[in-house]
Amino acid sequence: MNPLIRLAVAAAFVLSAQPIAAQSFDDVAESAKEAGFNGVALVGHGRTIDNVMAIGVADAARGVPLTIRSRFEIGSVSKWIASVVVLKLVDQRKLDLDAPIGTYLPDYRADTGRQLTLRRLLSHSSGLPNQVLKARQADPSIRAVELNQAEAVRRYASGDLAFVPGTQWDYSHSNWILTKAIVERVSGKRYDALVDQLIVRPLRLKDSGIYSGDSGGTPGIALGYAALLPAPQPKPNPMPGFMAMAGGFYTSAPDLLAIMDAVLDGRLLSPRSRKELMTVHMPDQHYALGGRVRTAMVGGQMRELAWEDGRNGGFRMVARRVLADGHTVITLNNASYDYQKLGDLAGALLETSYSPEAK
Structure with missing residues (x-):
């Protein structure tokens, strides 16, 4: 051996x-x-x-x-790292934790877009169901399938809310699919480039x-x-x-x-x-x-x-x-x-x- x-x-x-x-x-x-x-x-x-x-x-x-x-x-x-990126954009006044997400994604479904905020998404208190986990459990072959962010939001982060935002907690990966779409729309950059710009290079990470x-x-x-x-x-x-x-x-x-x-x-x-x-x-x-x-x-x-x-x-x-x-x-x-x-x-x-x- x-x-x-x-x-x-x-x-x-x-x-x-x-x-x-x-x-x-x-x-x-x-x-x-x-x-x-x-x-x-x-x-x-x-x-x-x-x-x-x-x-x-x-x-x-x-x-x-x-x-x-x-x-x-x-x-x-990675979710904690993502929250740091979001808060860097808050510091730059490009995002607001408590603004309705429809402010940033006007093409997202209007009813949910009026109720959800980044604070609720980042704290898993949004009520957004974990559609991506259910889909991956039902068909493991899709785990490696790439989608553009808009299509991923449509498939996995657009379901009916399971509860009123802020009233319960549910660990949902779909929150982060939607957050990534918001961050990339507002910044005009891919998420990997933002991580490099806001975290990796300033801290000289190797x-x-x-x-x-x-x-x-x-x-x-x-x-x-x-x-x-x-x-x-x-x-x-x-x-x-x-x-x-x-x-x-x-x-x-x-x-x-x-x-x-x-x-x-x-x-x-x-x-x-x-x-x-x-x-x-x-x-x-x-x-x-x-x-x-x-x-x-x-x-x-x-x-x-x-x-x-x-x-x-x-x-x-x-x-x-x-x-x-x-x-x-x-x-x-x-x-x-x-x-x-x-x-x-x-x-x-x-x-x-x-x-x-x-x-």
Whole structure:
């Protein structure tokens, strides 16, 4: 067996959800290594990387190991990135979170266009049914079918509202198909170009951007797997371009740290937009705009955190950032790692950043 694969897969492990006193980063990393974590994990504060590890394989068939700059799909955390792009356009006074979306898409169905706002779309409180998910479940062959944005809106984001906007919460990918149409109409640019202009270039990111279709063609990206034993089982899940806001962003752990720092310390967004991004609209879901904000026991205190989780195909990721002091953990996995174990790993690693004995 390829030694890289042997390193990447072993017996499952569970880390306690409670803080583990005086456990060092190296201790946690060794436990993860022995137990089969295949991915990259980073701990930092502010813009500074304190510790980072890369364990396992990026491409099992070719024996390519992961590195700390390996690129990963980040699944639904793409929605948080999309919300940042929307708020950048709000800062430029090109968009208003509370304007009826018919203002921006006059050809959209008038009844729904009068009721919906970007705030409702970005917080999953719009009532717009998840037509795209239903269609993909009914016919998996359409997962890789590309459509122009207008046609995608017509097919998958024009259904009758399931509830009055703002009264309930429903996780609907169709929200992001409609939001992408609005952003591209107002800016006059493709979404991938906007991400590059508003996020990638200003932050001088090296490993981030938008992909469409199968991400495997992206240079430097890890491949997604359902499992690595007894033989590698690839698990791609193509992301058509019209769904780029819902799940089409890729990045590395160092780049994601840079993004979270720039957004959450206020350098990338205005103070008002940063506040909008982190204001919870659906308390029972802890959901703000494109992501969650939660309070948890970290380092012996209750702390407020940006709470990001994403998945697509074989990719899983967890990112947490303490809002008050910038302590951050990022875990990226490309072999369908159990979410509970990934969250436990992230929690244990974040604890190390508060333990003087664990430095």
